[in-house]
Amino acid sequence: MSDVIVRGRDFTAYRIGGAIAAALLFAALLWQTYEIFDGDAMTVPETSWTAVNDGEGSGENAVLADDILVARTRLLDERFKTGPSPEEPGFAAQAGQTLVEEPIDGYSKALPEAWMTGDAEMLRMLRPGQRTEGLSSLPYVNAALFERPEGRDWRLGMADFITHLGALVILGFAFLLALLLAIRGRVPIAEGRARTKVKRFGFLERATHWMTATSFIGLALTGIVIAYGETLILPFGGDLLGQAGWIATWGHAVCFPPFAFGILIMGIMWVGRNIPDRLDWIWLKNGGGLFSDEGPNPPAKKFNAGQKLIFWSAMLGGILMVGTGVMLMFPFFFLGLEAQAWVMLGHATVATFLIAIFIGHIYIGTVGMQGAIDAMWSGRVDRNWAKEHHELWLKDIEKEETAR
Amino acid sequence: MARLKFLCDADRCIECNACATVCKNEHEVPWGMVRRRVVTINDGETDERSVAVSCMHCTDAPCVAVCPTSTLYQTDLGIVLHDKDNCIGCGYCFYACPFGAPQFPEATLMGSRGKMDKCTYCAGGPEENGSEAEFKKYGRNRIAEGKLPICAEVCSTRALLAGDGDVVGEIYRERVIHRGYGSGAWGWKTAYYPDEKS
């Protein structure tokens, strides 16, 4: 290979940016790891009931709310024990007395933990928890279900496992990329720009790519609001989260058709050039020439093995996401409750991996590699870029050029 | 502090569906949704049982844990309430619920589910107690008046019990001892004692 004129490590500004991003992402990773172990997964009460009398302050009367409801409960005992039903309306609460809720500050597991421990007598009367379904005379979907303890497993999978794991995957991968940029710099056009261009992608290809890309990013961001809103948005207020949630729900639905359509067109346009072959193996063994300016740059046709992996992630991942998404958009049309629940978990799992993968793609298409963005932006790439990264493809192009 | 629960004595429930009906009426629950329903197990067999079910207001409630917009919340009486203003109809609470309690209005545009509705233990929602707005979104607030859920209070056989868990448990146990049989507290293990072995 000829002399290296441009070196990755000379992109100082990019490397500083990478270092800053790496530091921020590292902090986010630490924080996310702390979130896993901070033990606030249990549901605790957020409001407290007190009994208040007309016009009087509240607070001291907490015991009263309790007494009122316990007394009322006793009325449900056998009639021969409770006597006739109470005459005056509002028997339980006195006239002018109401029970109101007030927010509780702070997070304490004391109450639910006390609720969860029963004495021997209580435990003896429990019927074992098991899936129970029967019939119902009521004309509603799912009305025949009595109990499905698996709901609690789903909660573990969703709230405790996938959400945290997904955040680790996304942040961790972004962190590695930022670190790569800081240490290695950009992948340069080692011989410098040739200043002559080669056509790489036509208008249709670029339009399809950007339609798919914007809608994917829309889907990802709205999905992130839904999955991580409690962490990212709730600190700024519950109403804001509610509004963001609505925008996200609608945004998700709006971005879905162009994404599905884009995946389809992309597949038709590019599948022929993305069939894996022997060259890909050599390319992968050399790490794609990603880590050194001197090469060797493993030879590649129009798409190298890395790009083929991106293509197939977009295809398979896209089909999975669209398929599961459509099933979830029509509750009980395709699937019953159990299947919907697990399909939802699958949708979330695949989504986190796809987001991480496409962060990698966006990285290499923009800051990670000098000259790469031109391919999708103007559709024409620098001849030296083509020579270094898609040697065999350029040779084909040049053959055609001389033939003409 | 009281811990409010539901207990349906399956050996007494006669599947009259009064609880489901009175609930719909009391709260003017919209078309297509029920907050309480009666399920019959082993229909036509000698061990046939009917049991009324709604939101059980679980301890360590899974719906609250999975809700992405903090719509669901629990009170210190154990009641699980929801804030319709923030609900986005994602259905997560429905996937996590061990009792199929969350209900969604008829599928609207693009299959979006609309805002979730479920049993409030007759305790309304975050709006001002007894207000028109509260009634429209959540139904009557009986707890504010010191009354228990209407489904239990109307139950003709007193199969469905609502109120403080200790008192309800005591009533049930005495009843079982008195009559000499009982099929146990249905759903209690999953709803209230998820970590206890039984």
Ligand code: HEM
């Ligand atoms: C801001 C975001 C994005 C940028 C800057 C970007 C940039 C690029 C560039 C420069 C290429 C051409 C690479 C080449 O010369 O061969 C490309 C190709 C491609 N892009 Fe993107 N892209 C973005 C988002 C996406 C998204 C979200 C998807 C997936 C749905 C996607 C799917 C593809 C596919 C399948 C290819 C062809 C295979 C490949 O070259 O890897 N892109 N992208």
